[in-house]
Amino acid sequence: MNEQPENLLGEANAFVDVLEQVSQVAKLNKPVLVIGERGTGKELIAHRLHYLSNRWQGPFISLNCAALNENLLDSELFGHEAGAFTGAQKRHLGRFERADGGTLFLDELATAPMLV
Numbered sequence: 001m002n003e004q005p006e007n008l009l010g011e012a013n014a015f016v017d018v019l020e021q022v023s024q025v026a027k028l029n030k031p032v033l034v035i036g037e038r039g040t041g042k043e044l045i046a047h048r049l050h051y052l053s054n055r056w057q058g059p060f061i062s063l064n065c066a067a068l069n070e071n072l073l074d075s076e077l078f079g080h081e082a083g084a085f086t087g088a089q090k091r092h093l094g095r096f097e098r099a100d101g102g103t104l105f106l107d108e109l110a111t112a113p114m115l116v
Contacts, residue, residue, distance in 0.1 A: 018045070026052035043105060050103040058102025063095050066108035073116050 025032055026049050034042045034049075043062065050060045068076055079094030095104055106112075 019048075022048050023052060025049065029054065043107060046103065046105040053103070055102050059099055060103045060105065061095050061099040062105040062107060064107045066111040070113045070116060073112060077116065 022045055032046075032049055034045050036042050046062075047060060050056060063076060065073060075092065075094070077094050077096060079092050079097055080088050082088055082090045
């Protein structure tokens with residue numbers, strides 16, 4: 001079952017503007033790039049986008065790209081088949097496939113190697 005989005009509270013004009021923009025963008029069936037400094041609530045915004053969109057019943061899958069090296073990141077994003085490499089005992093669904101019909105949030109994407 002999907003978790004409910006956290007309530008976001010604030011009165012600052014900039015915050016209210018962001019929430020209004022999120023509401024507008026959520027109506028589109030397009031990828032969204034959420035940028036900001038560390039600790040500014042990018043994942044909260046991504047959750048809000050997800051739950052306001054037509055994909056709200058689908059999965060919300062997140063991945064911290066900084067937590068994995070290039071080989072592991074590649075496998076986590078795109079998956080692999082059994083026997084694809086030493087130790088690959090069974091098929092592994094990648095995050096893109098697991099997020100199908102929902103939302104994929106890639107945290108710390110700027111740290112990912114360009115080859116991925």
